[in-house]
Amino acid sequence: MYAQNVSTGTQGVRDADELSPEEAAFQARIDGNIKIEPKDWMPAAYRKTLIRQIGQHAHSEIVGQLPEGNWVTRAPTLERKAILLAKVQDEAGHGLYLYCAAETLGISRDELMNKLHSGEMKYSSIFNYPTLTWADMGAVGWLVDGAAIMNQVPLQRTSFGPYARAMVRICKEESFHQRQGYSIMMSMVSGTPAQKEMAQDALNRFWYPALMMFGPSDKDSVHSDQSMAWKIKMNTNDELRQRFVNETVPQAHYLGLTIPDDDLVWNEETGNYDFSQPDWEEFKAVLKGNGPCNRERLGARIKAWEGGEWFRDGLAAYAEKAAKRRVAA
Amino acid sequence: MANEWPLWEIFIRGQHGLNHRHVGSLHAPDAEMAINNARDVYTRRKEGVSIWVARSTEITASTPSDKGPMFDPAEDKIYRHPTFYNIPDEVGNM
Ligand SMILES: [Fe+2]
Ligand SMILES: [Fe+2]
Numbered sequence: 001m002y003a004q005n006v007s008t009g010t011q012g013v014r015d016a017d018e019l020s021p022e023e024a025a026f027q028a029r030i031d032g033n034i035k036i037e038p039k040d041w042m043p044a045a046y047r048k049t050l051i052r053q054i055g056q057h058a059h060s061e062i063v064g065q066l067p068e069g070n071w072v073t074r075a076p077t078l079e080r081k082a083i084l085l086a087k088v089q090d091e092a093g094h095g096l097y098l099y100c101a102a103e104t105l106g107i108s109r110d111e112l113m114n115k116l117h118s119g120e121m122k123y124s125s126i127f128n129y130p131t132l133t134w135a136d137m138g139a140v141g142w143l144v145d146g147a148a149i150m151n152q153v154p155l156q157r158t159s160f161g162p163y164a165r166a167m168v169r170i171c172k173e174e175s176f177h178q179r180q181g182y183s184i185m186m187s188m189v190s191g192t193p194a195q196k197e198m199a200q201d202a203l204n205r206f207w208y209p210a211l212m213m214f215g216p217s218d219k220d221s222v223h224s225d226q227s228m229a230w231k232i233k234m235n236t237n238d239e240l241r242q243r244f245v246n247e248t249v250p251q252a253h254y255l256g257l258t259i260p261d262d263d264l265v266w267n268e269e270t271g272n273y274d275f276s277q278p279d280w281e282e283f284k285a286v287l288k289g290n291g292p293c294n295r296e297r298l299g300a301r302i303k304a305w306e307g308g309e310w311f312r313d314g315l316a317a318y319a320e321k322a323a324k325r326r327v328a329a
Numbered sequence: 330m331a332n333e334w335p336l337w338e339i340f341i342r343g344q345h346g347l348n349h350r351h352v353g354s355l356h357a358p359d360a361e362m363a364i365n366n367a368r369d370v371y372t373r374r375k376e377g378v379s380i381w382v383a384r385s386t387e388i389t390a391s392t393p394s395d396k397g398p399m400f401d402p403a404e405d406k407i408y409r410h411p412t413f414y415n416i417p418d419e420v421g422n423m
Contacts, residue, residue: 039393086373093370100354103336109356110333166353173374312358316332319359 002060002124002148003053004215005287008226009045030231035161038104046230049223051105052121053232054163058098059116059123063297065091067131068140076134083180084137090177094170101162117302125283126213128291129205135188135195139202141181143210143248149174150244151214154234163232182251189255196256203252204260208278214241216280245273336385337363339370341377349381357382 019027023043029036036042065088072088075081099109115121126144131137152174156167188199215221215237227233245264252259261276285291334356340349352371357363363382371377391399407413416423 037393039390041393089369089373093373096355096370097353100336103354108333169353312334313332315358315362316334319362322359 002151002213003056004122004124004213005221006049006053006056006223006227008049008223008230010223010226013225013229027229030159030229033157035164036159037161045226046232047105049227049230050160050163050232051102051107053227054098054102054105054160054166055107055112055115055121056123058095058102058112059121060127061091061095061098063116063123063127063301064144065095066297066300067127067129067293068137070131071134071137074134075137080184087141087177087180090173094166094173097166097169098163101160101166104162113305117298117305119289119298122287123297124213125286125291126209127297128286128293129209130293132205133198133202135184135198135202136206138181138184138188138199139206141177141179142185142251143181143203143206144213145174145177145181146248147210147213147244149178150240150247151235157231157234159231185255185257189257199255200257203257207260208282211241211244211275211278212280212283212286214238214244216283217277220280242272245275249273334358337367337382338385338388339363339367340381340383341367341371342379343377344375349379352376354385 016024016027022041026036026042026046036046068084068088068091072081072084075084099112102112103109112121116123126147131140149171152167152171156164156171158164158167185199185202188195190196218224218236218238221237224233224236228236249259249264259275263274263276265274267274286294289295335358336354337357337360338354339352341352342349355363355366355370357366360382364380367380367382372380403409
């Protein structure tokens with residue numbers, strides 16, 4: 001998802017009798033749906049995993065602004081421009097809510113930034129794909145924010161208080177993102193044949209990368225059990241992916257678009273769509289840094305960070321001077 | 330890093346005249362910028378009519394391990410609630 005493949009640094013889930021009294025009390029609180037707050041005792045691995053997960057989630061929100069920011073100046077109407085700008089601004093807000101949640105665990109904002117820029121921390125694979133046409137703004141809102149919602153709604157109940165509260169804020173804002181994307185798609189498919197073709201092309205390119213957002217298949221997802229016991233992951237990757245496919249296919253049909261999967265078929269028995277898995281080798285390559293836009297995305301982030309340094313320092317210097325003047329007065 | 334902006338806690342009063350409520354935090358060089366940033370981060374959809382900001386380091390919190398001694402004494406004082414008292418129906422609404 002926005003946090004894919006987050007390592008817990010543990011080997012499976014330990015039995016209750018292997019836990020220390022502190023750990024057992026901690027697990028009992030989680031099992032009783034009592035929120036863990038920053039000053040509460042927590043196992044070191046829980047803290048570390050959460051920093052990784054929330055950090056990765058925050059980075060995804062921030063890097064996720066880039067593929068859409070790419071189209072702000074070229075939106076087809078003033079209204080679409082204002083909408084896209086508001087959406088991208090929301091994503092900045094999401095990043096800020098999440099960075100603050102991560103910081104309550106004892107990592108600083110600058111550390112988080114440095115880890116993103118050095119490649120030590122990741123962001124979602126989806127943002128390493130290019131946005132080539134205006135229809136991509138439709139596909140991203142509809143599919144990428146749609147997939148994000150699938151994952152974020154259950155995370156509102158996650159065990160760590162600051163993370164859960166950030167998720168509540170974020171979920172309130174996501175629905176607008178998905179609907180504005182679908183609305184772009186509706187305009188495109190009712191336009192000229194060339195515009196409809198653009199919409200289909202955008203769906204073709206974003207379908208499998210969107211499926212990858214949920215992370216590897218459950219059988220290859222080694223850290224899931226511990227994360228689920230800690231309630232920092234609420235559903236398995238395959239569960240959420242299936243839910244996403246079930247919801248999205250009828251939406252594509254409404255648009256008159258075809259999901260690029262010849263094996264997609266409604267399964268009467270299971271009550272689910274059967275569908276093809278994405279290319280997991282491609283997923284691994286993108287995570288490793290070899291997707292179509294990895295270098296460009298990270299480059300843009302580093303440029304913004306380094307280029308903004310004089311400005312951040314200037315404001316800090318001004319604040320320091322003004323404080324001194326107040327003391328003197 | 331030495332130059333990291335300090336952290337501020339943000340409190341917002343919503344439309345309906347309720348108390349300021351803690352909504353989250355953000356980094357800013359000074360109080361004025363903290364308010365400006367809070368406007369953009371926490372009130373993009375008219376969530377508030379007033380903003381307070383306070384340096385996070387200026388907030389003193391109760392410690393979680395004191396939770397018992399701090400809050401348990403209120404537990405057995407049910408006579409502090411109106412429902413503790415049985416008032417006959419004939420008396421009417423009270
Ligand atoms: Fe977001
Ligand atoms: Fe979004």
